[in-house]
Amino acid sequence: MAKSDNKLKFSTGAVIKEPGSTLKNKTGGWRAMRPVLDQSKCVKCGTCWMYCPEGAIKKDDKGNFVIDYDYCKGCGICANECPVKAIRMELEKK
Amino acid sequence: MPEIVVEASRAIALGVKLCKPKVIPMYPITPQTHIVEALAEMINNGELEAEMIHVESEHSACSALLGAQAAGVRTFSATSSQGLALMYEILPIVSGNRMPSVMAIANRALSAPINIWNDHSDAVSARDQGWIQLWVESTQEAVDTVIQLYKICEDHSVLLPGMLCLDGFTLSHVYERAVVPEQEQVDEFLPEYKPYVKLDPEEPITMGPIAFPDSFMEFKKMQQEAMLNAVEKIKEVNEEYAEQFGRSYGNGLIELYQMEDAEHALLGMGTLVGTARVVVDELRKEGHKVGLIKLRSLRPFPKEDLIKATENLQGLAVIDRHISLGYEGPLFSDVRSALFESDLRIINFIAGLGGRDITQKHLRKALLSLKEGKEGGWLL
Amino acid sequence: MIRGMPEEEFFVSGHRACAGCGAAIAMRHITKAAGKNTIVVQATGCMEVVSTPYPQTAWRLPYIHGAFENTAAIASGIERALKTLGKKYNILVLGGDGATFDIGFGALSGAIERGHNFLYVCNDNGAYMNTGIQRSGATPKYAHTTTSPAGKVIPGKLEWKKPLPFIIASHRAPYVATASISDIPDLYAKIKKGLTIEGPCYVQVFTPCVPGWGIDSAKSVEVARLAVETRVFPLYEIENGLLKITKDVKEPKPVEEYLKLQRRFRHLTKEQIEEIQAFVDAEWKRLKELEANKCRFY
Structure with missing residues (x-):
């Protein structure tokens, strides 16, 4: 089943010297449901940012919260927790 | 100092x-x-x-x-x-x-x-x-x-x-x-x-x-x-x-004692080697061409050095202070595997478990058994 | 800063935790509270497995994983080594409830007795989730797990959960607290406090598990909040041996509201739910008495 991965580099002691390198692993593909944030309803409280298990919600330069679909797994916590119901879950179109 | x-x-x-x-x-x-x-x-x-x-x-x-x-x-x-x-x-x-x-x-x-x-x-x-x-x-x-x-x-x-x-x-x-x-x-x-x-x-x-x-x-x-x-x-x-x-221990991996012209030898680890030195000296006085190999490095295992050290031997007795239950002395297994391609006769003795003394008599018996073509066994 | 917490992530995206993972939420904020000058020691478990698939790591902090039951001992070695080097960093020790309540309990007890300066954080989801939802000392009574299945004769786990925070407090740990992913600012503050106070500190964080508890992935925070609001998981601190309830739940919701959202409790009878309610009521009363009477853990 598993073969040697020719692209891998093997460090002494399997030490990983690239902090935060799971960023290369885009988990957005896991998503079945897609959260859609309505900026007009958003009160910028940061609740979604706080509760996202992925750290996939960020604040942009304008102070708006945006969802990073590269990593969002579509769990729906943000929509469930949003105090003003500014996030709705839609079926992911693949 | x-x-x-x-x-x-x-x-x-x-x-x-x-x-x-x-x-x-x-x-x-x-x-x-x-x-x-x-x-x-x-x-x-x-x-x-x-x-x-x-x-x-x-x-x-x-x-x-x-x-x-x-x-x-x-x-x-x-x-x-x-x-x-x-x-x-x-x-x-x-x-x-x-x-x-x-x-x-x-x-x-x-x-x-x-x-x-x-x-x-x-x-x-x-x-x-x-x-x-x-x-x-x-x-x-x-x-x-x-x-x-x-x-x-x-x-x-x-x-x-x-x-x-x-x-x-x-x-x-x-x-x-x-x-x-x-x-x-x-x-x-x-x-x-x-x-x-x-x-x-x-x-x-x-x-x-x-x-x-x-x-x-x-x-x-x-x-x-x-x-x-x-x-x-x-x-x-x-x-x-x-x-x-100003001190060294063989080549670091193994240490040889009276091995230059030895025909039969003991191999072991730890303090039993000290006893074995005396036994080898005595048997030499009696005219037996015997020697001793002290294994210092069990891991890494000095395969090449052992092959070289045993080139001119006719027999080797390995003393194990442990037994792999269901098989044999694990040191013996390692040594025999390293010397697989030689014609050397290798026998195994299990000795000194749980603090049982390994005496000169034991080691003398091991060497003479080897020389006489007998099998190994337990030195109780 | 967002809601008083830094935007910088030390446990980054791309980790392989399940969608809606309660523990992953905890990891983000625990590490934010700890900040850059922190060494993480983590036990074998979900959070370790999902975050360090070679050659990738979700950690932006120096991190070591050794085994399941020895994080407190590894941390002891790190702490003393840093002392000899004249360096002082936060030492953040992370383990699940299996690693903490059960297999690593001896190592944790020893390290706390020796007084090492670290913060041990247990993410408590009440079972061995990484190996497939087996019963632990933290599993609540009557919960279905794969090794305490709700059967025709035996209705899930038969014992109450081990009172670990009290046991740790009795070791003369200077700071012990419970926290929940439903109250992030409180969790954040307790982690900060645990790292500031000299000596071995312990925080137990309530982290619902989507597959282990059989909950909707969107509801892990909601379920955690209900655990607090029903008094199933009270939030308190024990500082210098004195207990203080940090979230007084004046009008608790019935435990059933918490239980009914979870598949692991769906087999419960009315009597069993009543038994759990009575236990939760008695435990809350005990906490209140400990607080009011200023009973000392040491």
């Missing part, structure tokens, strides 16, 4: 002190305790600047060893028997993380029945866990070897942990003459510890990740390569040590 009369355990502690370990996690177990007691005294009297961690188990001792070494300092611990068995889970984690920690193992039988006396079952059972194992015969060799081990293990071509294996009681509690080197000499011989990686917020690394089937084998292969590098490094360090301190 005056010669002193000293208990081997204290001598080891003095050797360890000269290597300046910073953290010493320890848990008491007989017959290892005299080593850490001596170190505790040195720390509490201000003679050794180190932290002793009085852990609640050997499992934690080995774990704290890993943590301290990962944080970037030289470490030391000691254990025996069930203590080493309790550490077992962490042994391959220390070696897999390539942490060059050094431990002394005052070898003792594994229970049951419970028995506090010497045999080799504890460390020999742990031989596959990626630790270098150097087995010593005397107090002097123990002191010298602990200093050598740090140099071998920490070398960046090796980066493996090491065990100094000494016979519990038969060596650990015995007073012998020994020379303990001067600090300046050791400082010259053993460079300050420079970790190959360390836990440091300035350079955040991840240690101990999960390796999937696509990478796990490569890491094991790298450990095997490091072990093979250690073969050369052990020899090299043995020579360097001889230059600086």
Whole structure:
């Protein structure tokens, strides 16, 4: 089943010297449901940012919260927790 | 460097002190305790600047060893028997993380029945866990070897942990003459510890990740390569040590005694070698062409050196102070496998389990049985 | 800063935790509270497995994983090594409830007795989730797990959960607290406090598990909040041996509201729910008494 991965580099002691390198692993593909944030309803409280298990919600330069679909797994916590119901879950179109 | 009369355990502690370990996690177990007691005294009297961690188990001792070494300092611990068995889970984690920690193992039988006396079952059972194992015969060799081990293990071509294996009681509690080197000499011989990686917020690394089937084998292969590098490094360090301190132990891996024209020989590890030297001398006086091979390095296993050392032999008797239940002496298995292509007759004796004395009579019987074409067996 | 917490992530995206993982939420904020000058020691478990698939790591902090039951011992070694090097960093020790309540309990107890300066954080989801939802000492009574299945004769786990925070507090730990992913600012503050106070500190964080508890992935925070609001998981601190309830739940919701969202409790009878309610009521009363009477853990 598993073969040697020719692209891998093997460090002494399997030490990983690239902090935060799971960023290369885009988990957005896991998503079945897609959260859609309505900026007009958003009160910028940061609740979604706080509760996202992925750290996939960020604040942009304008102070708006945006969802990073590269990593969002579509769990729906943000929509469930949003105090003003500014996030709705839609079926992911693949 | 005056010669002193000293208990081997204290001598080891003095050797360890000269290597300046910073953290010493320890848990008491007989017959290892005299080593850490001596170190505790040195720390509490201000003679050794180190932290002793009085852990609640050997499992934690080995774990704290890993943590301290990962944080970037030289470490030391000691254990025996069930203590080493309790550490077992962490042994391959220390070696897999390539942490060059050094431990002394005052070898003792594994229970049951419970028995506090010497045999080799504890460390020999742990031989596959990626630790270098150097087995010593005397107090002097123990002191010298602990200093050598740090140099071998920490070398960046090796980066493996090491065990100094000494016979519990038969060596650990015995007073012998020994020379303990001067600090300046050791400082010259053993460079300050420079970790190959360390836990440091300035350079955040991840240690101990999960390796999937696509990478796990490569890491094991790298450990095997490091072990093979250690073969050369052990020899090299043995020579360097001889230059600086005037003492060496064979080629570092094996030591030969009366082997030049020997036709039959004994092979063993630890204090039984001392007894065997006397037996060989006596049999020689009686006209028997016998010799002795002391195996100092069980891992890495000195296959090539053994082939060379036994080229002109007709027979070899391997004395195991342990048995792989259901098969044979594990040292015998290793030796026979190394010498598979030679015509040498090799027989196995199981001896000295649970502190049973290995007497001159036993070893004489082993050598004569070999010469007479008899089989091996138990030296009860 | 967002809601008083830094935007910088130290446990980053791309980790392989399940969608809606309660523990992953905890990891983000625990590490934010700890900040850059922190060394992480983590036990074998979900959070370790999902975050360090070689050659990738989700950690932006120096990190070591050794084994399942020895994090407190590894941390002991790190702490003493740093001392000899004259360096002072936060040492953040992370383990699940299996690693903490059960297999690593001896190592944790020893390390706390020795007084090492670290913060141990247990993410408590009440079972061995990484190995497939097996019963632990933290599993609540009557919960279905794969080794305490709700059968025709035996209705899930038969014992109450081990009172670990009290046991740790009795070791003379200077700071012990409970926290929940439903109250992040409180969790954040307790982690900060645990790292500031000298000596071995312990925080137990309630982290619902989507597959283990059989909950909707969107509801892990909601379920955690209900645990607090029903008094199933009270939030308190024990500082210098004195207990203080940090979230007074004046009008608790019935435990059934918490239980009914979870598949692991769906087999419960009315009597069993009443038994749990009575237990929760008695435990809350005990907490209140400990607080009011200023009972000392040491």
